Amino acid sequence: MRSTDGLRFGSAGVLPDAPKRSSAGGVAYVGELGLGAMEIEWVRSRMRIVSDRTAKAICRAAKEHDVSLSVHGVYYINFNSPRAEVIEQSRDWVRVQARSAWVAGATDLIFHAAFMHDDDEDTVYERVRRHLSELAQELQADDISVTLRPETTGKPTAFGTLDQVLCLADEIDGVEPCIDFAHIHARNNGGWNTYERFRQILDRTREVLGVAAIGNLHLHFSGIDYTEAGEQNHLLLDDSDMHWEELLQALVDVGAAGTLICECPMHGQEEELKRLQTRYSALKKEQNA
Template sequence: MIRIGQAGIPLSCKGRTNKDGLVYTHKSLDLNAIEIQFVRGLYVLSEEEALFIKDYAQQNDIEIHVHAPYYLNLAGDREEITMSYEKIMKSAKMANNIGSKTLIIHPGFYAEHSQKKTMKLITKNSKKLVSMFKKQKLKTKLAMETMGKQKVFGSIDEIVEVCQHVKEVVPVLDLGHIHARGNGCIKQREDFEAIFDTLKPLRLRHYLIHITGVLYENGNELYHVPIKKGDMPLAPLIEVILDRNLNVTLISESPLLEHDAVYIRLQVEKAIMKRTGKETAYYKDLSEVIKK
């Protein structure tokens, strides 16, 4: 199955609440996923809005993910870790209330620590968070994003290792970040295949994937750009997804948000038409292209 959506309230949506964005994503864009953003501080959801979002998403088969505030550091000092716990748990409770599949976090920074020490700290604190999720009976999964700068913990290998140590944590493949951190390392089909092969030990049944164009320098992300403005190809990714029959959610993190989400959809449908030889396709219907 392929789900497609954008991170945040669509730019073309007149209403500026998450409730408005969800309805617009379904009715106007015909997309079936959304990543709700708590990134620049904790967003307060009323009980009424949370219930509406959860019910509407369930009734219309829209998959919800939530991104926690950006500044977190599970490898920091005691004060930073305590603050990170508080932000993550508040976000997790709200995410759970709206039926979010995951709560996405940025794990932390190396700072003065070695890579090994940072890994140890982030793994330890991830285990504590998972335990806190269980005590609160939260169904939302803790999800850890691959990061795009050298000074930040979060290479794909590091994220996979954390997920191996803490089974309840799932990875978020931010392809723009992986591409930037590797100084433009994703150029062709084989590069996407290598990424999915790296994840094989986790035996994932679902892949949450962020897509955007990205400008980078010396292995560091500078900023996001529209997909067409970046140098990471999209078509080979779609081919790998279809060939491997992967269950994926593709989230546009481009500055164009829903415009690039719709572009992703069009490229998926183009790939389907290429395989079926038909003049029309619908991204939700893969029955003619998936090998059984």
């Protein structure tokens, strides 16, 4: 259900005004608003096990309303934990959640892959690479076609620079990046927030992964609060310094397609999505004029 002409905008979870509070209800509401995507937030452990019945209801709603689905996996994944049981558990999370995502009709599983724990970059990269490559192979063998998307993270203590996630995607079949522009901005202490910098991120993605990746992007975006230690909180756009219009212009100019999930605070997310989508459509029109 990927858009072939540009980006679909979507919510991170069930929007507060959705009359039905289930994920399926959230999907239907997003569709009624004229948005094209939703990320299901299976981020806490109580969401670990989703019944097939629930997943199938989500899938039906997505088909009926033409909404592209992704899943944000649990926050507890850490492929660089010093504890073997945490690594085993992380592998299980990915297996279980990828399967549920697939039954729900989601195409992508997004997650934060690891913490650095004072280990050097190459060691952590190699650990994450090994686990993701084994998991991607397992999923393929089980005919579960869900793309694994490690995310660019908001703090230097977390694994996930742009180059790290691009390299993983380049090396492993079944892995693609999730690029979070707010996180990149926060982990670089307020940098990477101009049209040129956004273009650089997208050009680098094309350089490493080829032009097809620009047509199949998965993006996160929000305002963000940060210190020298990186990300603190996600914010509404007007409460932040994020140059969101410059980002949209860069996305239009490179011909980006795929999904952009708005991770602004829930109480204002619907308004932010409308604003982003409206501005994006106007920029697309200008481009085609």
